[in-house]
Amino acid sequence: MQLTKYEEDMYNGEYGEGKAECMEILVSLGKIYDAEKMIPITSAQVSGVSYKTIGDAGLDFVVDLGKKADVTLETMLNPAGVDIENWQELGFSKEFTDKQIDIINGYESIGVMSTCTCTPYLIGNTPMLNEHVAWSESSAVCYVNSVIGARTNREGGPSALLAAIVGRTPYYGNHILENRVADMIFNVDYDFVNEAEIGALGYYVGQIVNDKKPYFRINKNPGRNNLKTLGAALASSGAVSLYHVENVTPEADYSRCHDSFEELETVTVDKNMIEETLEQLTTTDKIPDLVCLGCPHASISEIQEVANLVKDKKLTKDLWICTSKAIKSISKQCGYLDIIEKAGGKIVSDTCMVVAPIEELDYEVIGVNSAKAANYVPNMCKLDVVYDTVENLINMISE
Numbered sequence: 001m002q003l004t005k006y007e008e009d010m011y012n013g014e015y016g017e018g019k020a021e022c023m024e025i026l027v028s029l030g031k032i033y034d035a036e037k038m039i040p041i042t043s044a045q046v047s048g049v050s051y052k053t054i055g056d057a058g059l060d061f062v063v064d065l066g067k068k069a070d071v072t073l074e075t076m077l078n079p080a081g082v083d084i085e086n087w088q089e090l091g092f093s094k095e096f097t098d099k100q101i102d103i104i105n106g107y108e109s110i111g112v113m114s115t116c117t118c119t120p121y122l123i124g125n126t127p128m129l130n131e132h133v134a135w136s137e138s139s140a141v142c143y144v145n146s147v148i149g150a151r152t153n154r155e156g157g158p159s160a161l162l163a164a165i166v167g168r169t170p171y172y173g174n175h176i177l178e179n180r181v182a183d184m185i186f187n188v189d190y191d192f193v194n195e196a197e198i199g200a201l202g203y204y205v206g207q208i209v210n211d212k213k214p215y216f217r218i219n220k221n222p223g224r225n226n227l228k229t230l231g232a233a234l235a236s237s238g239a240v241s242l243y244h245v246e247n248v249t250p251e252a253d254y255s256r257c258h259d260s261f262e263e264l265e266t267v268t269v270d271k272n273m274i275e276e277t278l279e280q281l282t283t284t285d286k287i288p289d290l291v292c293l294g295c296p297h298a299s300i301s302e303i304q305e306v307a308n309l310v311k312d313k314k315l316t317k318d319l320w321i322c323t324s325k326a327i328k329s330i331s332k333q334c335g336y337l338d339i340i341e342k343a344g345g346k347i348v349s350d351t352c353m354v355v356a357p358i359e360e361l362d363y364e365v366i367g368v369n370s371a372k373a374a375n376y377v378p379n380m381c382k383l384d385v386v387y388d389t390v391e392n393l394i395n396m397i398s399e
């Protein structure tokens with residue numbers, strides 16, 4: 001791998017032990033993928049935050065790194081395991097919360113912004129077309145590659161963090177333009193009408209393509225909220241980091257630019273496939289005792305939709321909408337928070353139904369409108385899920 005003089009100096013410790021250790025790991029990673037060089041990045045997004053997923057070993061890693069290194073560019077953090085302000089009201093333990101706060105303090109000691117969200121692109125970390133970044137939460141990776149057109153591999157939390165410290169990442173995979181072309185076509189042959197169907201489409205296709213780059217022909221623009229949902233699902237049932245939607249995503253035209261595009265394997269997705277997937281993602285016929293929305297974290301327009309659905313209603317079960325503190329603050333400013341709380345719901349920030357230890361609370365059935373959450377909650381929380389639209393889920397728990 002060819003390094004610049006500056007990169008060599010970092011590698012050789014001219015800029016401190018911390019940067020040297022980061023460069024050594026990133027150069028080794030680059031050699032595994034035959035990267036010819038390192039490239040500068042403009043932003044990072046770091047997963048591996050919840051005490052539920054990284055434990056004491058992860059806490060020690062972050063605290064230790066904080067003693068010898070600092071990030072050198074805009075770096076945001078993935079969700080934590082609790083709502084930092086409202087952990088007690090939600091029922092989480094002080095022991096877990098104390099450990100979680102130690103992890104967040106550890107990341108802050110490295111200069112990482114403790115935004116605790118998987119939707120950094122909704123709160124200002126919005127790269128431009130063709131920018132090179134190092135992001136690690138799988139839904140965020142899929143969105144920044146596909147909907148924004150910036151370039152990142154599906155980094156691990158640590159490799160994204162190390163890249164943020166040295167300002168470099170190995171040049172391979174999605175960073176190389178020729179690797180961003182489509183390699184499988186999906187003709188979506190039905191009029192989807194809601195987010196649950198879009199999520200089911202992503203879950204179904206993700207299982208087929210694994211880490212390929214699917215090219216979708218869909219008869220109408222799904223819109224940014226549904227593209228966020230589609231990418232999360234593709235990245236959870238498969239390992240998709242980049243997809244294209246004809247006439248919608250920024251690189252769709254370029255993605256067809258290879259000789260054999262028309263010969264690519266092509267699948268037609270019809271309503272039966274989607275309906276089977278919708279059923280497959282629900283694990284019980286019971287009513288949810290917690291409806292948990294916002295996976296990936298909810299946008300302000302998704303929260304507005306919830307407020308409109310619960311306005312003047314009384315909820316009979318718990319309702320959480322997971323999002324970032326920044327979006328929660330806008331929700332308060334717009335009056336949506338008051339409407340939701342008046343109905344009995346909560347806007348929960350900093351965490352989500354997958355990385356929070358909700359299995360330690362008294363819930364048995366979680367209602368979700370995210371195919372990713374429907375996929376992960378039974379596995380990571382050992383709880384049943386009802387997968388449906390936000391409208392149907394709220395009707396299930398309203399008087």
Ligand SMILES: C[C@@](O)(CCOP(=O)(O)O)CC(=O)O
Pocket residue numbers: 046047048049050053054078079118136137138139157354355376
């Ligand atoms: C399931 C997921 O969204 C949450 C867990 O994230 P973390 O690695 O604990 O920050 C991770 C991912 O999909 O990248």
Ligand code: SF4
Pocket residue numbers: 078079118137139232294295296297322351352353354355372373376
């Ligand atoms: S599981 Fe969903 S809400 Fe949680 S971090 Fe991943 S995308 Fe975000």
